[in-house]
Amino acid sequence: MSEHIKVFLSEDEMPRQWYNIQADLPHPMPPPVTPDGKPVTPDMLAPVFPMNLIEQEVSTQRWIDIPDEVLQVLWLWRPSPLCRARRLEQALGTPARIYYKNEGVSAPGSHKPNTAVAQAYYNKAFGIKRLSTETGAGQWGSALAMGCKLMGLECKVYMVRISFDQKPFRKIMMQTWGAQCVASPSRDTQAGRAILEKTPDTPGSLAIAISEAIEDAVTSKGTRYALGSVLNHVLLHQTIIGLEAKKQFAKIGLYPDVVIGCAGGGSNFAGMSFPFLADKIAGKTNPRVIAVEPAACPKMTRGPFVYDSGDVAMMTPLLPMHSLGHAFVPAPIHAGGLRYHGMAPLVSHVLREGLIEAKAVQQLECYKAAVLWAQTEGFIPAPETSHAIAVAIQEAQRAKEEGKERVIAMNWSGHGLMDLSGYQSYFDGKLTDYSLPQNELEASLKSLEGLPKPPPL
Amino acid sequence: MSEHIKVFLSEDEMPRQWYNIQADLPHPMPPPVTPDGKPVTPDMLAPVFPMNLIEQEVSTQRWIDIPDEVLQVLWLWRPSPLCRARRLEQALGTPARIYYKNEGVSAPGSHKPNTAVAQAYYNKAFGIKRLSTETGAGQWGSALAMGCKLMGLECKVYMVRISFDQKPFRKIMMQTWGAQCVASPSRDTQAGRAILEKTPDTPGSLAIAISEAIEDAVTSKGTRYALGSVLNHVLLHQTIIGLEAKKQFAKIGLYPDVVIGCAGGGSNFAGMSFPFLADKIAGKTNPRVIAVEPAACPKMTRGPFVYDSGDVAMMTPLLPMHSLGHAFVPAPIHAGGLRYHGMAPLVSHVLREGLIEAKAVQQLECYKAAVLWAQTEGFIPAPETSHAIAVAIQEAQRAKEEGKERVIAMNWSGHGLMDLSGYQSYFDGKLTDYSLPQNELEASLKSLEGLPKPPPL
Numbered sequence: 001m002s003e004h005i006k007v008f009l010s011e012d013e014m015p016r017q018w019y020n021i022q023a024d025l026p027h028p029m030p031p032p033v034t035p036d037g038k039p040v041t042p043d044m045l046a047p048v049f050p051m052n053l054i055e056q057e058v059s060t061q062r063w064i065d066i067p068d069e070v071l072q073v074l075w076l077w078r079p080s081p082l083c084r085a086r087r088l089e090q091a092l093g094t095p096a097r098i099y100y101k102n103e104g105v106s107a108p109g110s111h112k113p114n115t116a117v118a119q120a121y122y123n124k125a126f127g128i129k130r131l132s133t134e135t136g137a138g139q140w141g142s143a144l145a146m147g148c149k150l151m152g153l154e155c156k157v158y159m160v161r162i163s164f165d166q167k168p169f170r171k172i173m174m175q176t177w178g179a180q181c182v183a184s185p186s187r188d189t190q191a192g193r194a195i196l197e198k199t200p201d202t203p204g205s206l207a208i209a210i211s212e213a214i215e216d217a218v219t220s221k222g223t224r225y226a227l228g229s230v231l232n233h234v235l236l237h238q239t240i241i242g243l244e245a246k247k248q249f250a251k252i253g254l255y256p257d258v259v260i261g262c263a264g265g266g267s268n269f270a271g272m273s274f275p276f277l278a279d280k281i282a283g284k285t286n287p288r289v290i291a292v293e294p295a296a297c298p299k300m301t302r303g304p305f306v307y308d309s310g311d312v313a314m315m316t317p318l319l320p321m322h323s324l325g326h327a328f329v330p331a332p333i334h335a336g337g338l339r340y341h342g343m344a345p346l347v348s349h350v351l352r353e354g355l356i357e358a359k360a361v362q363q364l365e366c367y368k369a370a371v372l373w374a375q376t377e378g379f380i381p382a383p384e385t386s387h388a389i390a391v392a393i394q395e396a397q398r399a400k401e402e403g404k405e406r407v408i409a410m411n412w413s414g415h416g417l418m419d420l421s422g423y424q425s426y427f428d429g430k431l432t433d434y435s436l437p438q439n440e441l442e443a444s445l446k447s448l449e450g451l452p453k454p455p456p457l
Numbered sequence: 458m459s460e461h462i463k464v465f466l467s468e469d470e471m472p473r474q475w476y477n478i479q480a481d482l483p484h485p486m487p488p489p490v491t492p493d494g495k496p497v498t499p500d501m502l503a504p505v506f507p508m509n510l511i512e513q514e515v516s517t518q519r520w521i522d523i524p525d526e527v528l529q530v531l532w533l534w535r536p537s538p539l540c541r542a543r544r545l546e547q548a549l550g551t552p553a554r555i556y557y558k559n560e561g562v563s564a565p566g567s568h569k570p571n572t573a574v575a576q577a578y579y580n581k582a583f584g585i586k587r588l589s590t591e592t593g594a595g596q597w598g599s600a601l602a603m604g605c606k607l608m609g610l611e612c613k614v615y616m617v618r619i620s621f622d623q624k625p626f627r628k629i630m631m632q633t634w635g636a637q638c639v640a641s642p643s644r645d646t647q648a649g650r651a652i653l654e655k656t657p658d659t660p661g662s663l664a665i666a667i668s669e670a671i672e673d674a675v676t677s678k679g680t681r682y683a684l685g686s687v688l689n690h691v692l693l694h695q696t697i698i699g700l701e702a703k704k705q706f707a708k709i710g711l712y713p714d715v716v717i718g719c720a721g722g723g724s725n726f727a728g729m730s731f732p733f734l735a736d737k738i739a740g741k742t743n744p745r746v747i748a749v750e751p752a753a754c755p756k757m758t759r760g761p762f763v764y765d766s767g768d769v770a771m772m773t774p775l776l777p778m779h780s781l782g783h784a785f786v787p788a789p790i791h792a793g794g795l796r797y798h799g800m801a802p803l804v805s806h807v808l809r810e811g812l813i814e815a816k817a818v819q820q821l822e823c824y825k826a827a828v829l830w831a832q833t834e835g836f837i838p839a840p841e842t843s844h845a846i847a848v849a850i851q852e853a854q855r856a857k858e859e860g861k862e863r864v865i866a867m868n869w870s871g872h873g874l875m876d877l878s879g880y881q882s883y884f885d886g887k888l889t890d891y892s893l894p895q896n897e898l899e900a901s902l903k904s905l906e907g908l909p910k911p912p913p914l
Contacts, residue, residue, distance in 0.1 A: 004468075005529075005532040008467070107831075113835075150544075150835065169878075172877040175881075175884055178832060371633060375634060377533060378530075378533045378570075378603055379534075380564065380630065421626075423629050427629075427632055
């Protein structure tokens with residue numbers, strides 16, 4: 001008899017449309033604006049993104065068809081299994097059932113290719129030949145490298161110098177998928193050369209790499225820029241995760257009481273949770289939905305809801321979001337994918353609407369949870385994913401105290417096989433907990449001075 | 458409409474028994490013998506393996522029940538999907554359909570845990586508390602580390618010094634699963650200390666590591682030794698791969714014309730192919746079955762069928778197998794898992810019976826095939842797996858020339874995310890082809906002099 005340890009979907013059962021939560025928001029989103037407070041128009045974004053993605057970015061249509069060409073690539077690893085973490089439940093002695101959506105089954109090992117493939121497709125359909133992007137730890141860069149190769153586009157990735165040197169394997173992955181990966185700052189852009197002239201030994205930063213990638217996109221022929229999180233269309237492409245999960249839960253006659261995801265820019269959390277929020281907004285169900293962030297980078301739990309830029313150099317429009325200020329420099333925790341100053345406008349908005357909760361967790365609790373996971377469920381999680389696991393364990397323990405048979409659903413956003421050095425530091429006792437000091441937060445928030453303010457809800 | 462890109466099985470459909478080909482061999486296997494030619498008795502193996510596994514090693518029972526405790530762990534990643542490599546087919550313009558069994562979905566990333574979990578279970582059931590083993594590149598060591606942790610055993614892995622230094626991530630994986638991993642030669646065994654005294658800077662070898670692991674097993678309380686390939690019971694545990702594949706093909710109304718696997722010790726090849734050979738022996742079907750080895754280590758295509766030892770120090774019994782001689786030192790190709798002097802007795806036997814074919818391929822053809830795979834199917838294969846891919850591509854091209862709609866089935870034994878440095882060497886033009894020179898083969902075969910000879914078929 002089946003114990004529902006894994007729930008698969010056939011290709012026939014795979015969702016054929018993405019879910020756009022913008023159709024169902026109780027209050028409309030404030031628009032992106034320029035520094036003088038004027039709404040950003042699609043034309044302003046045209047040098048950076050193709051118009052079909054800009055249209056998706058502002059669409060309020062509830063369901064958006066997934067093109068066949070995108071589906072055929074997603075089939076390489078999707079539908080991803082919904083799995084029950086029964087051995088973890090047993091170790092915790094909890095009456096709760098913990099289910100996780102395993103996004104680590106993709107070739108680069110995370111949820112990132114869900115949007116990388118879609119973005120490559122839309123750019124190609126718009127006549128674009130080449131994409132540029134930046135990457136920190138390398139998860140996004142490798143996903144876009146694969147997405148471009150499978151769609152027949154060229155790809156150039158500006159990888160933060162310190163990661164480029166410390167994580168040579170990510171670079172080899174990108175090269176295997178035919179992408180060019182250079183250390184940033186590079187000699188290939190004006191922005192990069194200017195910085196190298198002043199500070200030839202700089203370790204680089206995500207802010208610099210974004211500047212280089214955008215300069216590349218707006219100055220190179222047939223090239224556009226691609227971003228791996230934060231934006232509405234990126235979150236849209238990730239909703240296939242939650243849409244599959246809903247079908248999988250329906251197959252076993254369950255519905256989650258709690259939905260959990262880690263949140264850096266917000267895309268994996270949104271991808272898992274927004275389809276469940278659709279039911280919640282419609283009053284059909286009432287799950288608790290929890291976004292988990294590191295205490296070292298607590299934009300949702302301690303950052304205000306403001307208009308802020310996506311990068312230090314303020315090259316992007318101002319987005320309405322929870323932010324620690326674009327000048328914020330996160331502590332060097334191992335969950336590189338969660339070290340970002342702002343939260344996706346859509347995630348910030350549903351938090352403001354009271355539809356979701358945010359929780360901050362410490363690094364040591366996350367690694368402890370990750371090791372318990374590996375020693376019960378086998379798979380070694382990415383440091384980012386361990387944040388979701390830590391809160392799933394908290395919730396399972398609470399269910400035990402309360403004697404409740406809750407169903408906990410979590411997005412298991414990726415595996416940690418390319419991030420094992422963080423585990424080594426943990427085993428060697430080199431990691432510490434870290435909460436952002438209040439004075440540092442206040443200093444960083446000064447970078448928001450003089451910017452327009454979003455309207456009240 | 459489904460295009461059968463992926464065929465899943467539910468837990469209910471997962472095989473509940475392993476297939477033992479020893480029940481169906483046209484001629485019986487010659488027994489393992491001592492250097493003076495006497496058959497090895499179970500008692501002789503008792504200090505090294507638990508009696509329940511020794512019984513499995515010599516069993517001729519056709520079907521052997523998979524214990525529930527083993528099934529419950531295998532469910533963490535099994536049943537593995539059977540996938541169609543349609544994008545590769547399109548790139549080749551072949552009328553053939555290429556299906557692959559994706560064993561890269563396990564937590565350590567290969568087929569190895571199929572037997573690691575089973576061996577840990579049987580040792581535990583026999584009252585053993587701790588397992589010792591050796592590992593080269595680290596694939597087997599990390600699988601056994603996970604298997605032991607999930608079954609509640611301790612585990613110690615002797616990892617060849619040069620790999621220990623070059624591949625620190627494998628060691629961290631093992632540590633995450635609670636195993637102790639030391640560089641071999643180590644100061645923890647008499648064998649290790651003796652070698653370090655003479656050659657303190659030695660890079661180590663698999664032969665030394667085996668000696669240390671066996672010494673550990675026979676001298677430590679409650680400890681036994683575990684081997685990741687070659688032996689009959691190891692191949693038995695891997696048959697779940699082919700048994701699942703047969704059910705998956707039946708679901709889509711197909712049966713393979715060609716079955717392909719790479720072969721180092723022989724376990725992944727046997728696991729995929731033996732269930733199909735059962736039909737072939739019974740005269741029900743007649744697939745071609747191809748074992749692929751590197752030209753640098755061509756035991757099946759150029760090594761004689763002999764009695765030989767499994768290790769340099771001749772600590773193991775003599776096994777009837779194709780061998781290059783136990784003194785053989787393979788060239789440093791990147792497919793570390795295929796660098797072994799002998800082939801599993803059961804695989805050697807079915808080759809001798811004419812039930813399978815053997816092919817040797819060159820390293821550059823394999824990396825070229827691996828990169829084409831990654832750029833069409835997404836997943837980056839292990840260097841070992843690329844040998845199976847190379848021959849699948851050869852067969853697909855032959856089908857194109859002949860205009861035949863053949864069904865090609867391949868075991869995709871593991872992913873290459875922990876082996877990316879080989880890809881770097883390939884991209885940098887540092888790899889070359891290499892065929893074992895005849896004079897080196899003849900010199901190595903001298904280590905067989907004076908050993909008993911197996912009887913003719």
